[in-house]
Amino acid sequence: MTTAPALAPLVARTVTISDPGPLLELLPPGPALAWVRRGEGLVGWGEAMRVTGTGAERFTSAKRAWAEVASRSVIRDEVRLPGTGPVAFGSFAFSPDSAAGGVLIVPEVVVGHRAGTWWLTTITADRAIPAPVQLTRHERATQAPADTEFTPGARAPQEWKAAVAEVIERIEAGQVEKVVLARDVVARTAQDVDPRDVLSLLAGDYPNCWTFSVDGLLGATPEMLVKLERGLVTSRVLAGTIRRTQNDEQDLALAASLARSSKDLEEHEYAVRSVADALAPHCTTTNVPDSPFVLHLPNVMHLATDVTGVLADGTSSLDLAAALHPSAAVCGTPTPAAAELIAAVEGMDRGRYAGPVGWVDAAGDGEWGIALRSAQFDAEDPRRFRLFAGCGVVAGSDPEAELAESEAKLLPIKGALSR
Template sequence: MTIAPALAPLVARTVAISDPGPLLSLLPPGPGLSWVRRGEGLVGWGEAMRITGEGETRFGSVARTWAETARHAVVRDEVRLPGTGPVAFGSFAFSAGSPAGGVLIVPEVVVGFRGDTWWLTTISADGALPAPVALTSYERELTAPQDTQFVPGALDPQEWKAAVAEAIGRIGAGEVEKVVLARDVLAHTVDDVDPRDLLARLATGYPNCWTFSVDGLIGATPEMLVKLERGLVTSRVLAGTIRRTQNDEQDLALAASLARSSKDLEEHEYAVRSVAEALAPHCTTTNVPDSPFVLHLPNVMHLATDVTGVLADGATSLDLAAALHPSAAVCGTPTPAAAKLIESVEGMDRGRYAGPVGWVDAAGDGEWGIALRCAALTDENPRRLRLFAGCGIVAGSDPEAELAESEAKLLPIRGALSR
């Protein structure tokens, strides 16, 4: 079901402002929205409007309602950059069968920063001009939670390795070429988790990732599913991973071995191909580099490829995210068969893990990452979080090695929740 826009149009005003301090420090207590990388991006709070969708139509119904809302919005935009004017932050379930569905949240206040430009957008859903807003910095010393307990989720490590082994066997039998299996871990904290502290620790530890918060899903993703800006389409594909040692010389050797690994190159090729094929119908031209580069993150290194294109059909960033989801990087190849294999062996509902997360503006421009390196926090229990990690499984995979890779991918969010 989709919540329709209010009878009165959205009214939004964007003005340029002077530097108010780090974006994440501006978030007040309570549910907040963020999309920040290297100090730039967007944060928002309050809720002028919420649009939800379910099942197979979760993308299409939400996108149509947002397009209709944006079309009738009354906008005064003195900055005119992507991300100014009315903006909606969104998050979508990985699977059509998940009750998590999809959501777009239009905040009452948005603060943005890009290059040397700061802006403030205020949004009202009652047809009236929004009241002025005074910004406050809530920056404070961060202290990580103490005595956090981590326990297995749907499958314990041995059970998950058995699921990986089964997937390898079914790959050998020809059911799929690649499948991505995820696992979850539950975190129990002594004190209530303040999402702002979690975001700040992730942004500090992983500045090259997109630190996000949408409707209780919090994380720092290294993977840009799609970015649309004034007709230029970009997608960053990550597939093929190796854990870092924190020794520069050893890490360089590992990066070289990753770049030559037939298993990882095969996994990466599947992911790149799925993205290029999904973008092709929407673009006049698509550029795919001949070989990947190695992306260095604090905890792991990935094979990475940036696919670009020129938009041809007027699709919005949300439309493109829907067309790309799920890519081989988070599902497998062939996608329908891989999705069925995930349902049969993974043993859990991913919720919005590995689904698109990001933002869209009234013009359709926006940025959508894949919700990785993240945790789900519920209002019902602010001391319980669900953490996720996934690994691409191909014929040459080893269950023990895949478990180790999943542990490495859990480090960002796990480290943000413990000393």
């Protein structure tokens, strides 16, 4: 379904501006929209339009509404880069059965930065000429709140390890090859938390990740589900993880062991195969490297592969995100069987965790990450966050090791919420 205002045409104007300072410092108080990496990307605020979707049609209803709105909109774009003109920020539930559904939000103001070019887009939904905008910097806190309490979410650690053991039994019985099992943790802070502070801390600590905020879901993901830019398709696949020690020499040895690990290489192969197979119908050619590289992040290291392709059929980035979701990196292999097992044993609704999050412009270009290393902000209680982490389980996995891996993956968002 879509909300009633979703089909109203937009009026959008994009102009070049001088450097206004860090993108995240431009966000005013209130709901924040952000997609930033290494100081580049997009931030937005206000709401010119919202499109919602539920169930299995959550992607389809959103993309149809956005395509109709984009085709009828009045656009004056003096910059003409991916991400200029009207832009919709989006976030979609992992499961079609989740009440979280999906959403596209078109802000009233977007500020973008790419390769030394800065721009300002103003958008209205009433055919009025957008009003001038005065940009103001709001410097953010550089320290996380103190005295944050973390408690188990849907399952206590021992219960979650038991679920992992059950999944391993199912894998060894030949029912599935790989299952990604997730867990949640609830954070309660001693004071109200401004989500903008969390975003600033994440962006500062994890500059190689995409820091995002859409409809209360915020985080810093290392995984690009799909990027579409002028016909070139890119997807970064991460699967296979090892925790860092903060000792450079030891970490290099761990990276080498990760690159040789049969368990992690098997898990990674499943994920890469699922992405390549999903992209193939939409691309004239696809390129899959013969072996992964090791991606070094401050808290963990991942096996990573960048899959690329040339678009063949005019599909939008949102279409591609829908086609790729869920990949083996967040669900498993075979995907239908893994999804059924997740629903049976995980014991929680993931909401929009592990679903696509990102943006799409009027031309269909865009960037969609996987909502990992993330937390759902409670709009009614600014002291409560729901945190998520997941691990790929294959034959030979160990429940204790998977729990440790999940704790490592929780470190980024925990670190932004506590000190």
